[in-house]
Amino acid sequence: MASVSLHSVSKSFGTHAVIQGVELQIDDGEFVVFVGPSGCGKSTLLRIVAGLVAPTDGVVAIGGDDVTDVPASRRGVAFVFQSYALYPHMSVARNIGFALETLGMAKEAVSQKVLSVARMLKVDHLMDRRPRELSGGQRQRVAIGRALVRQPEIFLFDEPLSNLDSDLRMEMRLEIARLHNDLKTTMIYVTHDQSEAMTLADRIVVLNHGRIEQVGTPQQLYHAPDNRFVAGFIGSPRMNFMGVSSQATAGRIVGAGNLSLALASSDLENPITEIGIRPEGLRLVAEGDGRMVCILERIEDLGHEHFGYCRISDDTVWVIRLPEAPSPDRIGKPVGLDFADAAVFAFAGDGRRIALAGLQKMAAEAPLP
Amino acid sequence: MSARLARRDHRDAWLFLLPVIAVILLVAVWPLARTFFFSFTDAYLDEPSVYSMVGFDNFIEILQDRSWWIAVKNTLIFAAISVAIETVLGLAIALLLNSAIPGRGLARAAILVPWAIPVVVATKMWEWMLNDQFGVINKVLSGLGLVDHGIAWTASSSLIMGVVIFVDVWMTTPFMVLLILAGLQLISPEIFEAADVDGIPAWKRFWSITLPMLRPAIGVAVLFRVLDALRMFDLAYVLAASNENVMTVSIYARDRLISFQELGVGSAASTWVFLLVAFVAIIIIGVLRLDKAAGT
Ligand SMILES: Nc1ncnc2c1ncn2[C@@H]1O[C@H](COP(=O)(O)OP(=O)(O)OP(=O)(O)O)[C@@H](O)[C@H]1O
Ligand SMILES: [Mg+2]
Numbered sequence: 285m286a287s288v289s290l291h292s293v294s295k296s297f298g299t300h301a302v303i304q305g306v307e308l309q310i311d312d313g314e315f316v317v318f319v320g321p322s323g324c325g326k327s328t329l330l331r332i333v334a335g336l337v338a339p340t341d342g343v344v345a346i347g348g349d350d351v352t353d354v355p356a357s358r359r360g361v362a363f364v365f366q367s368y369a370l371y372p373h374m375s376v377a378r379n380i381g382f383a384l385e386t387l388g389m390a391k392e393a394v395s396q397k398v399l400s401v402a403r404m405l406k407v408d409h410l411m412d413r414r415p416r417e418l419s420g421g422q423r424q425r426v427a428i429g430r431a432l433v434r435q436p437e438i439f440l441f442d443e444p445l446s447n448l449d450s451d452l453r454m455e456m457r458l459e460i461a462r463l464h465n466d467l468k469t470t471m472i473y474v475t476h477d478q479s480e481a482m483t484l485a486d487r488i489v490v491l492n493h494g495r496i497e498q499v500g501t502p503q504q505l506y507h508a509p510d511n512r513f514v515a516g517f518i519g520s521p522r523m524n525f526m527g528v529s530s531q532a533t534a535g536r537i538v539g540a541g542n543l544s545l546a547l548a549s550s551d552l553e554n555p556i557t558e559i560g561i562r563p564e565g566l567r568l569v570a571e572g573d574g575r576m577v578c579i580l581e582r583i584e585d586l587g588h589e590h591f592g593y594c595r596i597s598d599d600t601v602w603v604i605r606l607p608e609a610p611s612p613d614r615i616g617k618p619v620g621l622d623f624a625d626a627a628v629f630a631f632a633g634d635g636r637r638i639a640l641a642g643l644q645k646m647a648a649e650a651p652l653p
Numbered sequence: 654m655s656a657r658l659a660r661r662d663h664r665d666a667w668l669f670l671l672p673v674i675a676v677i678l679l680v681a682v683w684p685l686a687r688t689f690f691f692s693f694t695d696a697y698l699d700e701p702s703v704y705s706m707v708g709f710d711n712f713i714e715i716l717q718d719r720s721w722w723i724a725v726k727n728t729l730i731f732a733a734i735s736v737a738i739e740t741v742l743g744l745a746i747a748l749l750l751n752s753a754i755p756g757r758g759l760a761r762a763a764i765l766v767p768w769a770i771p772v773v774v775a776t777k778m779w780e781w782m783l784n785d786q787f788g789v790i791n792k793v794l795s796g797l798g799l800v801d802h803g804i805a806w807t808a809s810s811s812l813i814m815g816v817v818i819f820v821d822v823w824m825t826t827p828f829m830v831l832l833i834l835a836g837l838q839l840i841s842p843e844i845f846e847a848a849d850v851d852g853i854p855a856w857k858r859f860w861s862i863t864l865p866m867l868r869p870a871i872g873v874a875v876l877f878r879v880l881d882a883l884r885m886f887d888l889a890y891v892l893a894a895s896n897e898n899v900m901t902v903s904i905y906a907r908d909r910l911i912s913f914q915e916l917g918v919g920s921a922a923s924t925w926v927f928l929l930v931a932f933v934a935i936i937i938i939g940v941l942r943l944d945k946a947a948g949t
Contacts (some may be wrong), residue, residue: 332828336846357852369843382861383851434851 285314286347286360286437286470288333293342302328303339307319310487312347313467317462317481319517320491326474327442329491331344331468332442333472336361347437359438362431366443368423370415370430377402377411380429380444401429405459421452421588424550428463429603439471446476457483478520512635515560521591523560523629524602530555537630541598541621542578545628547640556630563605563625568592574620578602581616585609594621685927692921698914715909721922723897724905725929730814731889731901732882732933735821738817740875742822743829748863750830762836768827776891779820783807810898817889817899821882825837829874836870837863872941879937883930902926 288310295303302325308321316324331337332344335356344352351359370379381398389397402408405425415423424444432440440458445453457480464484466469475481481488482502484490488496490505490513497517498510509515515523528539535544537556547556571577578594581601590606604621692711696704715721746764750757767775783806784790791803806816840863847860886903893899895908906926910919 334850336849356846356850359850361850363847365843365847367841367843369841369847371844371847371862382848386852386854386857430847430851441908506865 288438288470288472289343290329290333290620291343291345293329293332293339293344294441295325295332295337296340301494306342306494306496308496308499310470313468313470315471315473315484315486317485317488318472318491319476319478319488321482321499321517322476324491325494326491328494330363330440330442330472330474330573333438334361334363336363361438361440361468362434362436364424364427364431364444365437366439366446368427369414370423370426372415375412375414376407376418376426379415379426380479383430383434393630394480397433398429401433403427405432419457419530420448420532424448424456428460432463437468437470439478441471441473441477443474443477445480451523453477460484460548464605471611478518482518490520492519509629509637511637512558512560512631515629515631515637519562521603521605523562524566525558525560526596526600526602527558528553528556529555540600543576545575554636554638557633558631560629560631561623562601563591563603565623566604567621567622568604568606568610571618574622577618577619579612579616580614580619583609583612594619616634654725654875664751672932688920688923690920691916692918692924694917694920698910698916698919701916704871704917706850707917711918712925714918715922715925720900721902721905721925724900724934727814728883728885728901728903728929731818731821731885731899732879735818736875737824738818738822739829739878742826743833744867744871746826746830747837750834753947754859764827764830766827767824770824772824772887774890775824775863776888778894779823780807781815781894781919783816788907804933805890810896813898820892823883824888825878825881829878832874833867833870836867839870840866868941873892875941876934876937880930880934883933884926902929916937927935 288308290306290308293303294301294305298615306329318329318616320326328337332339333346335344335351335354335472339352343350346359372384374382377395380401381394384394384397399408399411400409403430407422407425407429410418410422412425413456415426416424427444438566441498444460445456452543460471460473461484465569473480485502487499487501489499489506492513496512498505500508502518505514505518509518512525516525518604526539526541528537528543528571530537535546537559538544539559543559545559567574568580576596578596580592581595582593583606585592590609592606592610594602594604596602602621625640630640633636674686691701691704693708694704695707717863726841750761752884754760764812768780781787783791783805783870785791785805785808788803788806790806791800792799795803804812804918808811844862848862853862885901886907889896889899889901890907892902895904895912900908902922903926906919906922909915913919
């Protein structure tokens with residue numbers, strides 16, 4: 285087990301800067317998840333930790349030792365690839381035990397270890413098969429087994445579950461969580477999947493364009509995002525945004541849908557230019573009630589939950605999470621939206637979140653300037 | 654698929670194959686059949702229409718000819734040694750070109766040059782370079798003080814087989830490189846990365862991962878080259894005509910057929926060549942299990 289620290293790590297391919305000045309401290313035994321849009325550099329950062337990619341700049345340390353110039357084979361890490369990268373010409377047993385063959389371990393001891401790992405991952409009945417004779421889930425288990433058998437200091441996973449169907453993904457997610465619970469080994473995990481990130485992570489690292497946007501527990505990221513990017517990225521369906529104009533002198537902000545919020549305090553230097561409210565922070569109310577008006581355009585019924593799509597202006601449609609399906613004859617009609625003060629996130633022009641001390645509802649009929 | 658649909662598919666497939674089958678019948682099966690037929694006759698080339706059937710006499714006559722067995726020995730030695738060298742060299746160069754070295758695009762193009770030169774041209778070129786009086790090779794060697802008088806590379810009976818093998822290696826290693834490189838590029842780089850992270854040492858990576866995964870590619874390349882080498886004619890003929898030290902089975906057959914005008918015996922020799930090549934091909938396919946390896 286070991287801690288990982290990255291100090292002003294950068295990576296460029298040619299002139300294309302893929303990772304830019306990343307600072308990150310991962311504690312021993314922590315489960316850290318990298319998330320971010322496609323192409324933001326998650327895999328590259330993970331490969332830098334593994335030693336498969338050399339950083340252009342910066343220092344990588346594992347367990348307190350500078351390993352920037354140490355080859356991958358001597359970093360004590362195990363990597364699980366999205367494509368599994370199993371050796372296609374070897375049996376499952378040999379795939380799992382291959383790394384041990386070179387360590388000078390006795391044949392007996394190797395097969396003992398391989399068997400115990402295979403049992404743990406429930407692939408012990410497949411030992412003589414080739415990878416191409418396995419299902420996706422079984423391949424993934426073998427790939428994890430291959431990592432496990434070496435008892436690495438750090439596990440690195442690059443989207444290990446993205447090739448599996450959703451049931452299997454859920455099952456494997458639980459197993460990875462259980463694995464971390466049992467082993468208490470440091471794990472770094474890259475994913476596209478929100479729910480994987482939220483359920484597995486001790487801390488989530490949100491990346492964008494090769495920079496860290498925010499590091500924090502899943503709850504911190506959800507309830508207190510640092511900026512608009514994180515607010516929009518964490519949560520599903522994503523947060524609803526709307527541009528607003530600040531009237532700092534009048535102490536309020538206004539926007540489409542008859543939005544008009546009074547600010548308890550305001551920062552003249554940094555006016556609020558955008559607000560966001562999560563779908564679960566909105567309530568559908570009768571027309572005339574609530575703090576905004578909109579047209580209910582469409583309802584999606586997923587059985588256990590329902591989503592309403594409300595048109596607020598020509599180019600803004602908000603999603604509302606509804607506890608139960610509203611009657612269909614409300615579709616196409618104006619409805620009211622209500623929300624608690626705490627549900628409102630406010631952002632400055634540069635995307636930073638501005639903490640709001642308190643909002644006062646203004647009469648929706650108040651004349652708009 | 655319903656049985657009727659399957660039948661219609663088969664009929665369509667045959668329809669598309671028909672022109673190809675016709676061409677093959679015309680250019681391959683017909684001449685082969687003629688050759689096979691003539692090998693049972695005592696015909697001569699100047700008047701092929703006059704002949705009588707002689708059964709297996711021609712085949713037996715060839716087996717009793719000392720020159721035939723020398724040609725067989727030469728051919729097998731040539732094929733085994735040249736293909737072995739080409740394989741090892743081709744593998745080494747392919748591995749080198751596959752790693753991310755600067756300028757490998759240029760190297761990849763340059764390596765093809767020897768293969769693009771016609772055999773006769775390349776052979777003549779080397780013959781000149783190896784000439785004992787005017788050749789550049791002897792000039793360099795004597796300039797370096799390694800020899801005091803020019804070596805007659807292509808005239809010496811003990812050296813000429815070496816020269817033939819050398820020129821063949823020079824000419825056809827690029828072909829080997831290309832086929833093996835194609836096989837190498839099919840292997841996902843992540844497999845090597847996985848081995849790298851797992852701390853597999855380089856030699857074990859080569860023996861236990863690269864080589865087994867390249868087996869189908871190497872197998873096909875070796876098969877192609879061996880079949881080619883067994884039929885080899887032009888290189889040895891241009892360099893040494895009918896010199897017994899490098900006479901291959903193809904040259905032997907040609908001599909019987911053209912020089913001696915023996916259509917019957919020459920055809921029998923050609924048939925033996927065909928059987929020899931087929932026999933070796935079957936062995937190679939069996940040993941390398943190429944038919945099965947294709948799936949891995
Ligand atoms: N070997 C390379 N050469 C050049 N550019 C590269 C290389 N590897 C990655 N990149 C570029 O670096 C950027 C980040 O790639 P990376 O694979 O880290 O993204 P990612 O966040 O893992 O994306 P995804 O979620 O799609 O896997 C991309 O723009 C990619 O095109
Ligand atoms: Mg990736």
